[in-house]
Amino acid sequence: MLLGARRPADPGTGRWAPRLPLPGPRRRLRAWRRTRPFWGGLLLVSGGIELLLVPLSPLTVLVSLGLGGIAAIGIGAALVVAGLFLWFLPQARAYVSIHALLLSVLSFVATNLGGFLVGMLLGIAGSALAFGWTPLPEKEEAEADSAEGDAAAAAGAGPGSVPGPGGAGSRATAVALPLALLVALASGAPPARADAAAQGPPRAARTPPTVTTSLFAPQGFALAGVTELDTIDGPRRVLVLRMAAASLYDYRLRTRDGGDEYGLSARSLTLRGDVTLYLTRFSGCIEGLLCVTFSPEGLPAPPVIPPFVFMTRVTAEQALVTSDVIVTDGLRLDAS
Numbered sequence: 001m002l003l004g005a006r007r008p009a010d011p012g013t014g015r016w017a018p019r020l021p022l023p024g025p026r027r028r029l030r031a032w033r034r035t036r037p038f039w040g041g042l043l044l045v046s047g048g049i050e051l052l053l054v055p056l057s058p059l060t061v062l063v064s065l066g067l068g069g070i071a072a073i074g075i076g077a078a079l080v081v082a083g084l085f086l087w088f089l090p091q092a093r094a095y096v097s098i099h100a101l102l103l104s105v106l107s108f109v110a111t112n113l114g115g116f117l118v119g120m121l122l123g124i125a126g127s128a129l130a131f132g133w134t135p136l137p138e139k140e141e142a143e144a145d146s147a148e149g150d151a152a153a154a155a156g157a158g159p160g161s162v163p164g165p166g167g168a169g170s171r172a173t174a175v176a177l178p179l180a181l182l183v184a185l186a187s188g189a190p191p192a193r194a195d196a197a198a199q200g201p202p203r204a205a206r207t208p209p210t211v212t213t214s215l216f217a218p219q220g221f222a223l224a225g226v227t228e229l230d231t232i233d234g235p236r237r238v239l240v241l242r243m244a245a246a247s248l249y250d251y252r253l254r255t256r257d258g259g260d261e262y263g264l265s266a267r268s269l270t271l272r273g274d275v276t277l278y279l280t281r282f283s284g285c286i287e288g289l290l291c292v293t294f295s296p297e298g299l300p301a302p303p304v305i306p307p308f309v310f311m312t313r314v315t316a317e318q319a320l321v322t323s324d325v326i327v328t329d330g331l332r333l334d335a336s
Contacts, residue, residue, distance in 0.1 A: 037129060047079050054112055105120070210256055222241055223241070224304075240278055
């Protein structure tokens with residue numbers, strides 16, 4: 001290729017577009033692919049499949065289905081699931097890619113040399129691509145969608161035609177697929193109320209109070225995500241935790257708005273029925289061992305939290321809490 005020659009950014013929008021079949025589905029697939037770490041997920045799925053196939057292959061002389069084969073099946077299945085999470089829940093890419101990287105490295109010693117190095121290297125490369133992936137800014141994404149729609153319309157209309165607007169179908173697909181996966185994963189979680197979803201959460205305080213508790217234990221599967229909450233100073237990004245119920249022990253709440261300080265304390269606090277926590281910061285020790293800090297801009301919380309997971313020494317900045325029933329033991333109001 002000569003230096004300075006113009007090369008299309010994507011074959012689907014260049015001169016080959018009129019010759020390729022299914023222009024509409026290909027355009028929607030490109031739009032969906034560009035809103036998530038697609039290639040990182042593809043490498044993880046490929047590495048997981050390779051790890052699965054090695055112990056199940058007929059090479060009985062080289063590979064035996066012992067402890068290494070069982071570990072290969074488990075790690076391979078986990079890498080495939082991690083790749084699917086990257087495709088359908090890209091907001092959890094940091095959490096998923098770190099765990100996938102650890103599993104990929106572990107496969108070298110726990111399985112048949114990481115699927116003879118192939119599965120391990122695919123997993124490491126996919127994890128690195130997913131961790132380094134960042135979404136396009138909204139302005140650039142809108143320009144890319146507009147350019148794709150114009151190119152596809154011009155290719156299909158023929159000479160003399162005016163390109164029409166495009167991109168609506170691709171955006172709908174990119175939004176519908178993650179929502180469909182969330183619904184499937186949340187089959188055991190309480191459904192959101194239609195009226196609450198329509199009205200949205202109430203306005204939160206300007207400065208979130210600080211909450212500390214010695215033990216935080218959700219009951220039922222908890223779903224996590226990131227959203228914007230309306231405050232008097234404008235929208236604020238918050239972590240969202242939804243669960244059926246939650247128990248908190250040695251509960252303490254303190255305001256920090258710069259004026260008179262107020263606080264609540266209780267020996268125990270139980271939230272039941274459609275519990276939703278809106279937090280600007282959330283830190284604690286998972287199972288009392290691994291201490292982490294979650295925030296909307298930093299490490300995102302896992303999208304699905306099993307009911308047996310608990311956290312100790314929790315400190316959170318609580319923007320808002322909604323619950324059908326609140327039961328307390330030893331409630332006390334403090335003011336200073």
